[in-house]
Amino acid sequence: MNYVLIYCVVLGIFLQSAYARYTSCGGGKLITVAVDSCPDLKNDSTAPCELKRGTNVTMSVTFSSVKDSKKLNAVVHGIIAGVPVPFPFDHPDGCDKSGITCPISTGQTYTYKAVLAISSSYPSIECSVKWELQDDNHDDEFCLVILVKIT
Numbered sequence: 001m002n003y004v005l006i007y008c009v010v011l012g013i014f015l016q017s018a019y020a021r022y023t024s025c026g027g028g029k030l031i032t033v034a035v036d037s038c039p040d041l042k043n044d045s046t047a048p049c050e051l052k053r054g055t056n057v058t059m060s061v062t063f064s065s066v067k068d069s070k071k072l073n074a075v076v077h078g079i080i081a082g083v084p085v086p087f088p089f090d091h092p093d094g095c096d097k098s099g100i101t102c103p104i105s106t107g108q109t110y111t112y113k114a115v116l117a118i119s120s121s122y123p124s125i126e127c128s129v130k131w132e133l134q135d136d137n138h139d140d141e142f143c144l145v146i147l148v149k150i151t
C-alpha cells in the first residue's frame with residue numbers, strides 16, 4: 001500500500017492532467033458515479049475527489065451490465081506511470097454487501113456500493129485509482145478511473 005502511495009505522490013501531478021475526475025475504462029455504461037465525500041463529483045471536472053483520513057467513504061456506481069455473471073470480483077489498482085499496480089481492497093466480493101444480488105443478467109442496471117476506510121496513516125497525496133468490477137470470465141462489468149486526493 002505505502003509503495004503505491006509513494007509513487008502516486010511523484011506522479012500525481014502528471015496524472016492530474018491525464019484524467020478528468022472520473023472516466024470509464026471499459027465494461028458497461030456508467031450511469032452515475034457518486035462518492036459521499038465529494039458530492040459534486042462530475043465527469044468534466046479535473047479537480048480530485050477528496051478523501052478525508054480517518055473516515056469511511058462510500059462509493060456508489062450505477063452501471064449497465066454487459067454479460068450474465070454468477071460472481072463479481074472488485075479489482076482495484078493505483079495507476080503508476082500509466083501502469084496499474086494492485087491496490088489492496090479488503091472486500092473484493094461484489095455480490096456480498098455491495099447492494100447487488102447475484103447472479104446478474106446482461107443489459108440490466110445495477111448499483112454497486114463499496115465502503116473504503118481511509119486510514120489516518122495515509123500521506124496527503126493525489127493519485128488515480130482504477131476500479132473494476134469483473135465477471136466470471138474476468139471481463140469488466142464496469143471500469144472507472146477516479147482522481148483522488150487524501151486530505
Ligand SMILES: *[C@@H]1O[C@H](CO)[C@@H](O)[C@H](O)[C@H]1NC(C)=O
Nearest residue numbers: 022023024029030031043044
Ligand atoms: C465523460 O465525458 C466524456 C467526454 O465528454 C464521454 O466520452 C464519456 O462517455 C463520459 N462518461 C464517462 C463515464 O466517462
Ligand SMILES: *[C@@H]1O[C@H](CO)[C@@H](O)[C@H](O)[C@H]1NC(C)=O
Nearest residue numbers: 054055056057115116117118
Ligand atoms: C469505519 O468502518 C469500520 C468497519 O465497519 C468501523 O469499525 C469504523 O468505526 C468506521 N470508522 C468511522 C470513522 O466511521
